[in-house]
Structures are given as C-alpha cells and as structure tokens.
Amino acid sequence: MGTAYYMQPSFSGGEFDPKVMGRIDSERYASGLKQCENFYIHKFGSVSNRTGFLFLDNAKYSDKRCRLVPFVYSSDQSYVLEFGDQYIRFWNSDGTRVLDSNDEPLEVVTPYTVNHLRKLRFAQSADKVFIACENVKPMVLSRDSLTSWSIADFAYKRGPFSSQNLDETKTVTPSGTSGEITLTANFDLFSADHVGSLWRIDQNMPGGTVAINTSAVGTSSTLTCGAGDTWRFVTHGADWVGTACVERSYNGGATWMQLRSYEHKANESNWNVYAEEPEQCLLRINVKALSSGTIEANLSVDPFVNTGFVTIKAYTDARTVTADVDTEKPLGDTSATDMWWEAAWSKVQGYPAAVSFYEDRLTFAGTKGSPRGVWMSKAGDYNNFGTSSPTSEDDDSIQIVLTSRKMSIIHSLISLRQSLMAFSEDGVNTISYADSALTPSSVTQRAESYFGAKEIEPLTVGAQVIYVQEVGGAVRDIGYDYVQDAYSGDEISLFASHLVNRHVPVEMAYQQEPDSIVWFIRDDGVLLSCTYMREQKMVAWAKHTTQGKFESVCVIPYGNNARVWCAVKRTVNGADNRSIERMTLRLPTEDPADQTYLDAAYAYDDETATDTLTIPHLAGNTVRVILDGNLMPDKEVASDGTLTLERAGNKILVGLGYESKLETVNIETQGFVRQGVMQGHKLQIAEVILRLLHTRGGKVGSDEEHLDEWQRRTRLDFLGNAMELYTGDVHLVGNFTKEEGGNMMIVQDVPMPFTLLAIMMGVKVSDG
DSSP states (O other): OOEEEEEEOOOTTEEOOGGGTTOTTSTTGGGEEEEEESEEEOTTSOEEEOOOEEEEEEOSOSSSOOEEEEEEEETTEEEEEEEETTEEEEEETTSOBOBOTTSSBOEEEOSOOGGGGGGOEEEEETTEEEEEETTEEEEEEEEEETTEEEEEEOOOBSOOEEEEOOOTTOOEEESOSSSEEEEEESSSOOOGGGTTOEEEEEEEEOOEEEEEEESSOEEOOOEEEOTTOEEEEEEEOSSOEEEEEEEEESSTTSSOEEEEEEEEOTTOOOOEEEEEOSSOEEEEEEEEEEEESOEEEEEEEOOEEEEEEEEEEEEEETTEEEEEEOSSSOOSOSOOBSOEEEESSBTTTBOOSEEEEETTEEEEEOOSSOTTEEEEOBTTBTTBOOOOSSSOOTTSOEEEEOOOSSOOOOOEEEEETTEEEEEETTEEEEEEESSSSOOTTTEEEEEEEOSOBOSSOOEEETTEEEEEBTTTTOEEEEEEETTTTEEEOOBTTGGGGGGTSSSOEEEEEEEOTTTOEEEEEETTSOEEEEEEEGGGTEEEEEEEOOSSEEEEEEEEEETTEEEEEEEEEEEETTEEEEEEEEEOOOOOOSOGGGOOOOEEEEEEEEEEEEEEEEOGGGTTOEEEEEETTEEEEEEEOOTTSEEEEEEEEEEEEEEEOOOEEEEEOOOOOTTSSTTSOOTTSEEEEEEEEEEEEEEOOOEEEEETTEEEESOOOOTGGGSSOOOOOEEEEEEEOOOOOEEESOOOEEEEOSSSOOEEEEEEEEEEEEOO
16 A cells, blocks of 8 residues: 555644543544653644753752742732741742841741641732631731731731521620620630630610710710711700810720811800711710800710620630720620620631632631631721621621532632632532622622532633542633533543543642643642643643652743742752752753753853852752753762863753653544554554754654654764754654554653654555
C-alpha cells in the first residue's frame, strides 16, 4: 500500500487519558497527545517545553511546607505572601524579600499552623486582606506602607448572632449597665470557650422624662431613646428669652450632636414638638443661650426595648462570667431578661471558613455551629453586622442559611456576575437579589449544582469558576448560561482524568498571560497545567515534574507578564529543603545564553568572568551547566555549596535538569485504507517534518528506545560560538519502527527551548 500523509497542526487537546485512545470520533482526538510531560500547550495550539524555575531564596522552615498567596494592589504593586507555620513573610514582585530595619526578612506572627494553610480564604480590599479559617477568629492583614505589614483580629461589632433565646424561663442578669460587669445566668449557659465572644442583651425599658428649670445656660441629665421610638420636648414659662436644644449621642455621651434648636422670646408661645429616632441613643436638653427669665422644659420618651452589647472577658463558672459593655450601646438596667442572643462566631460555635466581598458587603460563611450560614456586613461598613429595630433598613446586615441535602460546611465564596457562589462538598449554591439592590428583604438563594466541591479554594477565569469536585478529584467549571438562565458547567478534566483521579489537586492558580493557563499542585508534588479558553473550546492538560516536589503555586503580575511562583521541596546534602522559586519567561530571542531551562537555577551575569560559584541551595546535587550559551558537562556541587567549572565565563546558568517528553496519539486518516480507519494497522513512519520555532536540541523517534538527535553541530559551531536557536521545518528520515498506531515521541533532554508548531508525517500502512 502507498504512503499516507498526515498532519497534526495543533496540540490543543493536551494529554489524553489512556481510556480515551479509542475516541477517534471526537473532534478533540486529532489535536491530542498520548504524553505531555514538562511541555505545555500555547493558546494558539502549539506546544513548548516549560521554562525553568529560578531560585530566589529558602523558605523559613526546611522541614515544614508553606503556602504562597498573591497580594495585588495594582498592576505595578504586587507581592507574594509566604504563609508558613505561624508566620507570614513577604516577597516583592521582582523576587526580592521585603526586609525590616535590620535587613532581616520582614515577618509577622499568625495563629495559623501548617494544617491551616490550605484552608485559608482571603478577601482583599486595597491595602487590607480579610482572612477566614475554620475554627480561627477572622483576621485582617494590613499593608501599612511599602515595607511595613501588620496583622490583627478582625474587629467586628453589633453581631452576628445565633438565634434568639425563646425560652422565657432562661434569663441573664447584668450587674451594671456600663464598664466591666458580671453577667449571671439562671441555668448552665457559659463555658470557658465563650471568652472573647459578643452577646446581645435586650431589656424592656419603661421610658422616662428629664426636666430642666434654670435661669442660666446648662444641660439636663440624660435618658435613653430606643430605635424607632418617639421623644417629646415641651417648654414652659412666658418670660424667658433664649435658645434650647435637643441633643443626641450615639457613643454613650462621649460626644453630642444637635438635633433641633428652639428659640423663644418673651410672651411667645412655648414649644411642644416630637420626633422619632432611627437608632437607639442618649438624649438631653441643652440650654445654649438665656438672656432673661427662667426656662422650664421636659424631654420624655416612650417605653422601648433597649439593645445593648457585651463582650465576655473572663469565665467564672457555667452561670457566671465577666463582661465589658459596649460604650456606644450600653445596657438598659440591671434587671433579668430572657431576650438575649449568643454570638454566631466563637470558640463554641466556631469561626467562619469562607470570606468574600459581595455588593459592597464583607461576607463570611460556614461555621461549626451553622455550616450553611452566611453573614453579610452592613453595606459599605465592613466591620458592622448590626440590624435596625423595630423595622429593618436596606443597608442592614444580612444573615441567611442556605438550603442543602446535608449540612456540609460552606468552605469557599466567589463573587461572579450578580451572584455570590457558595461551595461545599454537597454542591454549589448562589445568593442573589430580586430587586435593584441587595437588601435584607430582597436576598434570594438557589441550588445550582450538586457536583460537590473539595475544600480547595476555587478561582475565577473570565466568566467561569474552576473548582475540584469532591468525589473523584475531577476538575469542573461553572458559569452562567444565558440560554438555560442558570449556572452550569462541564468536567474539564474528562479527557485527562488520569492526571487528577489517583492524585488530586490541592492548590491552583491562574496565569492569564501569555497563554491562559490554570496551574494545579497535586497531592504527590506534581505540577499540572491546563490551558483553558472556554470561548475557543480549548482545554489542554499537561504534567510537570522536577527533582523534588511542588508544594504551592501562585501568580502575580510583573511588568507586562503574569509570573508563576512555586514553593518546592528539594534535597540539599541529602536532607529536605524548601525553596521559593519563580518560573522564568520564555524569551523571544535566538541567543541560547539568554534562556533558562533549569530548575532551582542560579544565574551569573557579569563583565568579570569567573570559574567558581557558591550555590549552597544545590549542595550535594548533580547540576547542569550552561556557560556563555554552551552546554557543559554535568558537575556535582560540593557539600559546602562551591562549584568549580572547567573554564571561566561571563554568563553562567547552573541548576537541576529535567526532561521534557511529548508523544503523539495513534494516527488516524480516515478513508485511506479499505477498512475505513487506520486503527489497528501496522504503520511505518517513512518521513517526518517538524515545524519548529526558536528551538535547539531534542530527540525524535517512535519510542524512547529509538530516539535520534535532529540537530548536529556544524564545523562553524565548534569555533567557540553557541549554536543559535532554529526556526523552520526540519525533514527527518529516521529508523522509525513499524508498530500499531504510528506514534512519534519527542524528548528534549538539554536545557534549551523547544517549540513545536506542527508535525507532518508520511506513513506506510500494512495489514501485517
């Protein structure tokens, strides 16, 4: 039989699961790969070996993993935060550390242990990052200046609270109305874990009146007016000339503001006025001016419910605690009351696991006591979780409980479009609103998907959210579908299930430019890439290995590019070590001396040539060396970190090597053979044409046992010059074996760039 000519112009299918190898009917099959290791797919469909990782410095601890978290204030102000065992360190976007006044790495102490790191959730607003972690009190990380950072407890007020006590026989009694008080319950209510928690205490107040009778300026005593209640001001006397005011205080009398001013002249009618207060406050009469006569005035309020707040500061026993009263919202009196609310967040009820911003409200979700609970702050007032009484206001805080089949905790929140998406192992819910604005009365909820989500922070890619499925480790997307008028999505790892099923992703980060890649850290330390462009129906997976294990990944902008950072576990002098490394850029240059295709790499670039390097982070390792663009023999770094080269050089790159492998799927050109398909036939590759871009090195063959270099040095290449990178078509007629499938393998085993634009093959087909 003759020769069939086959071309694969794109590799946008990425690496396929072996179970997919029979799906020649799929439109993705023709662009797929059997193997794609340390190669990745460009958004145009071409494929390149990955660049290397430049060593920046060691992490704080060599025996404990850390997590890298992006902090992006603007495109030209970004940082990487190194979260570790009870610390945060800070990295500038150029790869240098943020240092303190002693030129030591700037560090802040945190309550987060290694086991907390992957459970941390973040919501950033300008220079502040709000941090949630299940069973740890919410915290706020602040960038105080370019070189100063601090962390503190999130100071929230007025709530949130769990359900109101509805048992009239269960009461609490305060010993005072302000300052430090004792709070006594008539049943076993308190525990030591309530220390630090906020409580709301309501008390029925009888109303009252304050009066003033004076011939001089001055103020009356104060009285409390409840939220939504009415006060009345009445003056008496015919001969007084002056001005009297009604004043209000929202902070317990520390400061006062004038509500109304009432002037009176001799023999004029007196004042009899009333008004309603929107919030609970203190009121008083202030005679600001009195030129003659005596003024008599009364200020009265109707009976109301006084709402006060206390924070428990010390535990005595199950019925007695010490508490501090809120200075702005004091208690009404010392009578017993059954109207009390326990804090929704505490060591008893748990702390929220998730945080996000939604419609200018800081939103938390998911506690031990209320796994499906969602709490939103007042609009524009992120620390305030208060509500108005007796009627609610549109900007009041919002509290809802999401419906579900089981009480699985909400571990992540993502704001997308006009909805807030809540992720749990039970599925995905959305929170939205029915009217033109989000208010307590307009909030709605809806179950969108019952594909549960693992406790791995999802991320947003355009109008889609990417998350890891609870069962099986599959990776899914979800977004709004205008046709269905609902949120829907797909299993984007379906054709590459083998990459995520046995070892599941534990972290992910999105690199928008240059190729729209989602990077995943797998639980076995393998790095995965998924080139994802939903609008182009492009999902292309690949895996990436190194001499060590990838443990964390994040992406921040730097210049015109998005840069990938990783925390990596490596071996130094036979012992574990953790390093912070940054993936280098693929440079559009033909000078091989400018390329970095080594891991844990160290680069020397100086006018003064040297033949000795000090690289302690590679001590005890065998490294690859590129000297002035030429690949030198591998060398072992001494235990003290010194490396001596054969000759001196001005531009030296040293690091750990890695091998990149690419294997094509079984060839299929339908209609060429009588049986209609080429599957199952013995194929002999007669000719191969590789279309390359900026490439040097690499081997080509039918399998790993039959590989030949496609590029040879010419006589001119041995005159001391490095071989330039090649762009163009390469014609190969090699010793390709006859086998079923007609697969071809490409291996790049030298630390140089390799970009494949297309493969053309001439294939001879036989029946035996």
